[in-house]
Amino acid sequence: MNAEAAIRTARGGLGQYGFDKDAPIELVKYRENYVFRLTSETGDGYAIRLHRAGYRTDAEITTELAYLHALAEQGLGVSQPVATLNGDFMCVVVSEDGTVFQLDVLRWVEGGEPLGDITEAMSGESSLDPGAFRRLGVLTAELHRRTSFIGRGAAFHRQAWDAEGLVGVSAQWGNPLALQDLGQEDAALLEAAVEKLRHDLAPLSKSADRYGVIHADLTPENVLVGDDGKMVLIDFDDFGEGWHLFDLATILFFFQPHPLYENYREALLEGYGSVRPFPDGFLQSWELMLLARGLTYLGWAASRRGDEAAEYIVERVVPMVLGLAENYTSKSFTSAAP
Template sequence: MITDVETAQRVAVHALAQYGIEQDAVLTFVKYRENYVFKVEAESGSYALRLHRSGYRTDAEILEELDLLAALAEGGVSVPRPRFTAKGEPFSRVADEHGDVHQVDVLEWVADAEPLGDVVSAFTGEAIVDPADFHALGVLIAELHQKASTLQRQTPSVRPAWDAAGVVGGARAVWGDPRRAFHDGAAGRETVDRAMAWLGTELGVYGKAPDRYGQIHADVTPENVLVRVGRMTLIDFDDSGEGYYLFDLATAAFFYLPHPRFDDVVSALFAGYQTVRPLSAEDLKLWRPMLLARGLTYLAWAADRIGDETSDFIFEHLRPLVVELAAELVASAVSQ
């Protein structure tokens, strides 16, 4: 398992030859979360190289993600196009100095673009909100869903699904049980427990009809939306899989919940989305519950990373908000 950027970069350099990219290309470390990401600048072009965390994704899961990206790009959706290896393979497997083999893929670099924002400034209310940006984002999300809905899968998806079990299925959920986030005795666990039971029932009723469930991005945070003049691009499909289309909209809006212009964000998102795909009365009824579902997944993610800076932020700031959302929906259910 690679635990430092220097080792990751050495593996990345070895991978370049498999893609026909010059060995003297300049590699710049971009970020590490589940994968090490490097920017590659070569005479042949600029690319994003991802060195996947060992054991996090199977070959089949990565292949499904790259197939989706290629199909979306071919269909005119603004996403990075994967680059194949010199042998025509969608990703490569590269050994490090200890003989451990790592999965590496390469995507087009989105040039001259900046992230729409970041989750912290969105959450604190410091982010500048331009409704035009969120209208454009709503359009892009809808274009992704529209194109994805036309793709015919030959085999069942192998990637984790963001369905009722995937978001509120306790230990079966994609990121595990969010109730583990109350390990320190913080208030709200019982409220979250009741809300999860209610939400599981509501999502079951909502169902998986093709107008509301299919291939989604599942991580439309501001950092994963790149903006350049006249164009917006979605990146980082590492969490993509089958799920509720509404889940992508909830992700795009979630971190703006405390923002004074949250209602403007949602109105613009919905308006943009509905220029391509309609939102039904059932969708709108489930909007607040879907925001809760998204928040619960973040609690579960943080529970596996106690001591991480992002997890600390989630425990301190997101957890009370999720409890508040859960209490709101439990009270609403009781009053019905």
């Protein structure tokens, strides 16, 4: 389905939210979902998400939106979902060829700009101040504190970023070993790293001070910064349960080549720890989480060859992951206490 057909499909659900079906809509992003910006008659902006057919169940999307609503109600800087006229956070629409899509609406973050850019992070050109990472550490800790309070009840339907979800046979983002263009030695190194990770991640503690509901995709593009400096977390499409440290590792993953990486890491952990003190052994798993994060990107790219983002991963991220794998497989690991 091309962008024009996607817009026509999305318009089919606007009435359920009280919007004019002819309201101005523009394509903002397409990756897993189509994301459009709608401008209402009052001039307010909204993000319209048309989900990829079959990618998420209704229950999974409803869980995401209910969580976002609860977090926003508590004053946390997150995307704010908009309910339909019937009070639901999601509706279904049908495309011209009869395909059923899920659609939801979020309030647009006015004036918000991404915290950073992956390519600038990787190239070392990012001019971010460590103070930005301290503030992000505070916000991430607040997220984890509040999601721990909300908990995971019977209505929680999301994936787990645990050992199986990260590097298991049915890993959430695919098999990193399926990536083409790996040489024999590199493939063998990754295979050994994956096996070791499965062994080392499995016994990691899942106590509430280490594991819970996480964002799972806290890249610099998914953190918006307003004119007032306030940060807002967006794109919870991959949120689920997992280790809190995985969120922190994701924040810094692409900044590893940056000359200020250690300063950024120190600031991030300082900010996080000021809200949620680290339990004993919490940071022992840092290298595991960095490598696990990197392997998920390789798995994602393996099934999307030809995509611009996938090719960037093959060119720039694969060498970094190989370096992490070589360092990791040469060491022994002691898991944090349960």
